[in-house]
Amino acid sequence: MTAEAPEVICSARGCRGDATWGVLWNNPTLHTPDRRKVWLACDAHREQLEEYLRARLFWKQTVPVADLDRIELGERPGPFGR
Numbered sequence: 001m002t003a004e005a006p007e008v009i010c011s012a013r014g015c016r017g018d019a020t021w022g023v024l025w026n027n028p029t030l031h032t033p034d035r036r037k038v039w040l041a042c043d044a045h046r047e048q049l050e051e052y053l054r055a056r057l058f059w060k061q062t063v064p065v066a067d068l069d070r071i072e073l074g075e076r077p078g079p080f081g082r
C-alpha cells in the first residue's frame, strides 16, 4: 500500500485489521434504493458483518476493496454510520 492510499481499516468494532472487503448495504427506511453504504471488513470479520446486515435485510453485495473505486457510493464509507 502506498502512502497516498486512504486507510482501509476493518469496520468491525475493536478491529484494526487491514480491510480487504467492502460490504455494501442499504437501509430502505433511511436510504434511497440506489444509495450504498459501505462497511470495510478484514478477512476475519467479513462474514460477521455480512451476517449482521443479512439478518436485517440490508446486505447488498460484498466486493474486494480494490473494486470500491468503481462503485457509485452515496458518501464516504463510515463504520456503523447511517
Ligand SMILES: [Zn+2]
Residues within 6 Å of the ligand: 010, 011, 012, 015, 016, 017, 041, 042, 043, 044, 045
Ligand atoms: Zn476485522
